[in-house]
Amino acid sequence: MVxxxxxxxxxxxxxxxxxxxxxxxxxxxxxxxxLRAMVRENEGHAPEPSAMSIDSQSVKAAVTSGTRGFNAGxxxxxxxxxxxxxxxxxVWGVVVHSAxxxxxxxxxxxxxxxxxxxxxxxxxxxxxxxxxxxxxxVGLVFAPFRWSLVIIKRTDPSPGFHLLPKRWSSEPxxxxxITGG
Numbered sequence: 001m002v003x004x005x006x007x008x009x010x011x012x013x014x015x016x017x018x019x020x021x022x023x024x025x026x027x028x029x030x031x032x033x034x035l036r037a038m039v040r041e042n043e044g045h046a047p048e049p050s051a052m053s054i055d056s057q058s059v060k061a062a063v064t065s066g067t068r069g070f071n072a073g074x075x076x077x078x079x080x081x082x083x084x085x086x087x088x089x090x091v092w093g094v095v096v097h098s099a100x101x102x103x104x105x106x107x108x109x110x111x112x113x114x115x116x117x118x119x120x121x122x123x124x125x126x127x128x129x130x131x132x133x134x135x136x137x138v139g140l141v142f143a144p145f146r147w148s149l150v151i152i153k154r155t156d157p158s159p160g161f162h163l164l165p166k167r168w169s170s171e172p173x174x175x176x177x178i179t180g181g
Contacts, residue, residue: 036090048120049086053127056082056106058099069098082106084114092120103131111140127152 005012022028037047061067061078069077080101084093093114097106107128126147128137133151141149 036086036092039090040086040088043088045088046122048122049092050122051125051127052084052086052092052123054082054084054107054110054132055129056080056103056131061099067096067098069100080106082110084110104136107132107137108140111145115144123147125150129153 005015009015019028040047040049058080059078067079069079078099079096080099081094081096082103083091085091093110095106095110095113097109123145124147126141126145127150130151130153132149138149141147
């Protein structure tokens with residue numbers, strides 16, 4: 001739970017009403033898009049990416065969460081979030097669902113949402129880890145988008161967190177800490 005709003009803000013109900021009104025009108029998405037473009041241009045990049053990565057993370061969720069489920073591979077009872085991230089670590093798409101669902105299903109939902117919300121003419125390459133390597137994701141990427149899918153395989157068999165090439169940008173957004181090379 002987040003605490004009460006600072007005194008200089010309107011009452012919580014008023015703020016919530018504006019939030020919901022702006023969200024329904026798509027204003028929050030427009031603000032997010034404008035901010036992403038400004039950040040990318042300030043970093044010397046085009047407003048839209050030519051490459052992104054897709055990744056997921058299972059996280060614990062409260063009993064009251066309607067989308068909670070068990071991820072047997074990670075041994076986590078909670079939700080799974082799939083992110084579409086550019087090379088600067090900026091989020092271009094997100095879906096949250098039960099941790100029970102496989103990465104392929106989550107990726108399908110994320111890419112379907114991305115197809116509805118925007119077309120990015122510069123986009124060419126989507127990086128993904130080995131969990132997305134089945135033919136289903138290839139069809140989802142090539143059919144509507146015409147992007148190249150590059151699967152980045154883990155080469156270090158030792159346990160623990162390992163930074164994979166071309167996926168570094170999604171890890172901070174997914175809540176992981178990167179500590180060196």
